[in-house]
Amino acid sequence: MTNYFPILSWGRSYSRAALSNDLMAALIVTIMLIPQSLAYALLAGLPAEAGLYASIVPILLYTVFGTSRALAVGPVAVVSLMTAAALSNIVEQGIMGYGVAALSLAGLSGVILLSMGLFRLGFVANFLSHPVIAGFITASGIIIATSQLRHIFGIDAHGHNLLDLAGSLFIHLSQIDWITALIGILATGFLFWVRKGLKPLLTRLGVGAGLTGVVVKTGPVFVVVATTLAVWAFGLDEKGVQIVGTVPQSLPPFTLPSFSPDLLGQLLLPAFLISIIGFVESISVAQTLAAKKRQRIDPDQELIGLGAANIGASLTGGFPVTGGFSRSVVNFDAGAETPAAGAFTAIGLAIAALALTPLIYFLPKATLAATIIVAVLSLVDFSILKRSWSYSKADFAAVLTTIVITLGIGVEAGVSAGVGLSLLLHLYKSSKPHIAEVGQVPGTEHFRNILRHEVITAPNVVTLRVDESLYFANARFLEDKVQARVAGDKAIRHVILQCAAINEIDLSALESLEAINERLREMHVCLHLSEVKGPVMDRLKKAHFLSELSGQVFLSQFEAASFLNEKVT
């Protein structure tokens, strides 16, 4: 029971001290979340209030089902971008209205996450490699920042990849609204200064790291207040500055997603990708924060928590959500001790939705765009290209493909291409395992690659060390290697396969070993095995391979070599 409802375990020992810490953290996170959630709603193409709604019930549900003590759930940049990309497709095709499609996307994503959690399928997310995620987030950050330029300059521009966006911006360049541009550029500049200038300044002035962090994170609130006041005071909305406008004063409404099979069919792939990307982002934040307090995160239960949060979002006027990096770090740094901090944040946001929305009537969209741009540009990091280039060309190829396709075509194509290519490259590598011919290092019992070391070999014995588990993709490769080595050298009478690095032999590989054994027998050559692992040996015994083997199985390579040498001499 406490497995599926972690709240039962931390809730029982909830203390007064934890309560006051949680309340403090909630206050800070609430202040930070108000502009952020409005901005991400804008990014997802939804009305501003959807951002608030998406941060209330989802947080409450994660509080009940999640295992992380500090994770703050709500709209995040990359998922909002993916939402916009998925929904604009649907709307362009005239299948459904934007708002209800957003609810359905959140609901579908919730069901996918929940099922993955219940059926313990969290491992699926592992196929998204670190370099692919890094490349994807960098490319997404660039697309998001570019897409917000239209709000900064007050022009019309659309597109879901860098090429379309840049082209569209260029075409509409003549429509620039200069007052909007002034607000946008000032707000962006100020927020950059808060990050890059204010932070070092406060640190130099001896302000503690915790307080500095809080001040920096509340920078957006200051900009929101200042620009809203400016628009109100000078009536800029009547001079062409686009504002948020009327936002209903209400708790999150009860909403129902559409169950149209046509819509759900179209949303299935985007919902799956959003689920996986959201889960991976969320779990890595959760793991990092949990480690700092030696706490444990259960990945499958996290899927259930995020699934519940997304289903909650779809029933209360929201859109897809996940655990966000910056807000979780703020929550943690501000002293949140339990998920109750999340619940208090939800209450704070509910009050904001009920009472404070008239205050943001004059908030310019350019300000929200500025907060988005500054937030996402910190995600852009091309160092992964250099790092992967120097470490492994396969990883580099996967990153580069992800970045190029995400920028050039779009988010779904980019992440799919990255995952596909990394799988193909992995399979390619494991289909051509390293097979070394080894010999004895003089005076030792060690055997090493004959190409790299001065070793002793016998003319009639060949020892091959296979550095990979044997399975269908590399089984025939081994057949070719052995046949090529033996067919060319008539002196060979014994072939030893040193199996220390073989963790598994599947049925295809077993049949290849049988074929190798049989073909070597035709050539009057014996096949021997050495250093076979226990579980592999059990399998081979079960399959009667050992009784057909023309040679023997030796516990160690040294034993094998000594025995065969004695037999010859």
Add this chain to the structure above:
Amino acid sequence: MTNYFPILSWGRSYSRAALSNDLMAALIVTIMLIPQSLAYALLAGLPAEAGLYASIVPILLYTVFGTSRALAVGPVAVVSLMTAAALSNIVEQGIMGYGVAALSLAGLSGVILLSMGLFRLGFVANFLSHPVIAGFITASGIIIATSQLRHIFGIDAHGHNLLDLAGSLFIHLSQIDWITALIGILATGFLFWVRKGLKPLLTRLGVGAGLTGVVVKTGPVFVVVATTLAVWAFGLDEKGVQIVGTVPQSLPPFTLPSFSPDLLGQLLLPAFLISIIGFVESISVAQTLAAKKRQRIDPDQELIGLGAANIGASLTGGFPVTGGFSRSVVNFDAGAETPAAGAFTAIGLAIAALALTPLIYFLPKATLAATIIVAVLSLVDFSILKRSWSYSKADFAAVLTTIVITLGIGVEAGVSAGVGLSLLLHLYKSSKPHIAEVGQVPGTEHFRNILRHEVITAPNVVTLRVDESLYFANARFLEDKVQARVAGDKAIRHVILQCAAINEIDLSALESLEAINERLREMHVCLHLSEVKGPVMDRLKKAHFLSELSGQVFLSQFEAASFLNEKVT
């Protein structure tokens, strides 16, 4: 040069003895191939002569480019079935006529094989696992045999999977032509008797194995002659028995495939599957026969040889071809020494196409169907189900899926599902590697699983042995495992990863190791590595991981444990 034209190497040393052996083998293979090639053309849905044409120029081209000394190239059962399945789709959709589509399929398949050979992409075929092939061939055999029942009973019945075929046969059951059925059943029964009864009989009578084999293989020729004579003598063709009819007396004509992009687009997937299946069948026959004479097969050159043969087929009125099992074995047993035997076979078949076709005017289609049924039923072998069940459930699942989907939906879906499932299961397995906690076996330097052996452990040191290379799909799994183990046990101060079975660490896994190192540091736990392989160590050094590592790298696990024990005491 001799790499791409193997004929240059064996051709130079061609002797008179080899010539007479090759001529003898060619004669026997020619006699065997005449009914077989007619029958497979029928199976592919093409006129009988296409089978002869597909056996002439392709063999000559393989002679020039192939590396196997004994492989006989031409139409084979499974590829002919796949051809029929692919073409009927095209024709149903009204894209192109049957014959020209067959030429295009062969041409496309040839280009695919040739490119794979030139770009050394032969490893792609390795993803077709042995169990999937076994299941696929068994299911195909059943479909082929069922599809031929319509010729045996002289009724109309169509379909490309077992369900459609059986339903269609059942519906048309009332149309049975009893004379056709008599011929069909007698021919089938006789051919079975030749295989099951005559062979043991001859062996008991002391006839040599070679001669017995030849007699058994020429059984079909006898049936062809006998039933043709019967139809001619009794005028059975006028009583409803379907016959081959007029076959043009001609050398293979020069033909051109269609280059319609629409057609080629539709044929791409079937052509790819036909190429892969054909290549896998062919190479395994070639390897088996080559081993008997300690010869070497070059898989990439084989692709070129088969590619050339298929392009040849498309230019001379044929259809997709590959190296056939039974004919190659006959060729080998009959004493073929070089690919020249193939060239002589081609000449024999050319003479047949020019001169003998009037003789098969009265040949009943039921006889050809009987030869097909008897040939393919020897391919049907369900023992793979039992074998894979007892060896590995993952392999069993792949076989079962392949068989069920091939029978229930069709050949392309079946083989794709089998390959897809085996890849998924492989990735699933490698995403959850075996990670054992190990301890020291008393009195030795060995470390074994604490769950299986009585071992010594220290309360503040945990050693984990990972039995798999670390890559993106299992990197996060390791993170979870380590965190779960350490978070629950406050006494732990040192974690050692024993890396002897780790053949590779990709960038994702490196980042996971960095995360593990960092998180353990937060918990005041040191991370150590032991028994890291040379190439893996090189990579880690390049990435500066070792300088960030909180603990040390030890050459052996024993050294690591001793050092940490001393430090503590």
